[in-house]
Amino acid sequence: MKLIAAVARTAVTLAVLQAVIAAQTLSSPSPSASLSGSVRDESNNPVQATVTIATQGLRQSQTTAANGSFAFSNLKTGMYFVCAVPPPTTNGQRFVDSCLWQDSNSLQVPLVPGQVRQGIVVPLQHGYPLQVQVNDPAALLPAPIGATGANNLAIHVIGPSGLAQPMPIVSSKATGRSHLLVVPYNTVLQLLIHSSSFALKDANGKSLSPTTTTSFTVSQAGAPPSFVVNVVSPLP
Numbered sequence: 650m651k652l653i654a655a656v657a658r659t660a661v662t663l664a665v666l667q668a669v670i671a672a673q674t675l676s677s678p679s680p681s682a683s684l685s686g687s688v689r690d691e692s693n694n695p696v697q698a699t700v701t702i703a704t705q706g707l708r709q710s711q712t713t714a715a716n717g718s719f720a721f722s723n724l725k726t727g728m729y730f731v732c733a734v735p736p737p738t739t740n741g742q743r744f745v746d747s748c749l750w751q752d753s754n755s756l757q758v759p760l761v762p763g764q765v766r767q768g769i770v771v772p773l774q775h776g777y778p779l780q781v782q783v784n785d786p787a788a789l790l791p792a793p794i795g796a797t798g799a800n801n802l803a804i805h806v807i808g809p810s811g812l813a814q815p816m817p818i819v820s821s822k823a824t825g826r827s828h829l830l831v832v833p834y835n836t837v838l839q840l841l842i843h844s845s846s847f848a849l850k851d852a853n854g855k856s857l858s859p860t861t862t863t864s865f866t867v868s869q870a871g872a873p874p875s876f877v878v879n880v881v882s883p884l885p
Contacts, residue, residue, distance in 0.1 A: 679762035685720035686769030688713055688733045690744070696773050698733040701748055702758075719771075724760055731756045733771045743831045745776035750833065752810030776831040777867040779806065781816060781840070784825045785880040789847060793818055793826070801846040802880070804828045807839040807862070825880075834869050840876060848884055852877035859884075 688696045695717030701710040704727035713719045713733075732751060735744035747755065758769060781804050783790075790802060797803065797815040805813040816828035832838055840863045842849065849857040857878070865874045 679726060681723045682726065682760040682762065682764040682766070683720065683722040683724060684729065684731075684758060684760065684766045684769060685718070686767065686771060687719065688717040688771045688773055690773050690775065696733070696735060696744065698735045698744075698771075698773060700731065700733050700771060702729045702731050704729045726760055726762050729758045729760060731758055731769065731771055733773050735773055743776055743778050744773045745831055745833045747771070747773060749814050750808050750810075752808065752812075774833055776833050777869075777873055779816075779830055779832045779867065779874070779876075780819075781828040781842075781876040781878060782825065783828065783878045783880065786824050787880070787882075788823045789880050789883060790826075793821060797828075798826075800843070802844045802849075802878075803842075804878070805841040805843075806830055806832055807841055808833075809836060809838075813841055832867060834867050837864060837866050839864050842878060844884075846884055848881040850879045850881055852879070854879075 684702065688698045688700060690696050695715075697713050697715055697717060699710055699712050700719045701708065702721055702724075703709075704725070707725060707727070709721060711719055711721070730751060732748035732755065734746050734748050737743075756769075756771060758766060760766060783802065783804075791799075793799065796817045798818060804816045806816060807813045814830060816830045818826050819829040820827045841860070842857060842863075843860045845859065849861075851857060852875070863876075867873055
């Protein structure tokens with residue numbers, strides 16, 4: 650009987666120890682990871698920009714140092730999208746906002762517990778400031794809502810991923826406004842023009858349907874595309 654009791658006590662003790670170890674394992678957080686690197690252009694020159702990293706349930710941003718360097722710490726495990734937003738101009742140069750143009754080819758960095766990832770290069774490409782001029786001589790358009798307008802006249806650029814990026818309004822007056830977005834070179838894009846309220850015509854006087862798409866590519870060597878939208882009259 651004494652032997653049976655001793656065996657029983659030992660079994661209970663082992664069970665308690667296993668429960669304690671399991672609880673400690675569950676309560677112990679995984680060691681955090683870190684990610685650092687720099688933003689570079691096509692010629693490997695550093696670019697000061699705002700870097701954003703994002704994974705499920707987490708999104709962080711920081712402005713790089715003058716040499717384009719950045720460092721994120723205390724990160725959880727996951728696959729991180731990494732992109733950079735350039736300043737409006739850098740020494741007169743314009744860059745494509747890689748956070749806007751994310752697709753399957755965008756930079757992704759996997760992190761496991763405790764991993765230190767260094768030397769990550771976030772690419773920024775030079776782009777072309779595509780402008781769409783909207784002429785409204787009769788002042789039919791209402792005041793724009795926000796930075797991009799509203800459904801009365803919306804202008805977007807569709808990238809290779811199929812995502813439509815709104816073109817912000819950069820200047821506005823009673824007789825028209827200008828939209829501008831920096832787009833990548835040598836990439837097939839589509840200009841999407843939509844109006845639910847007004848009849849529109851292009852620069853040649855051709856009537857546009859309520860939703861019009863036009864394919865285009867900007868070459869660094871050739872003449873850049875030019876787009877004009879004329880507001881003609883309210884739709885019946």
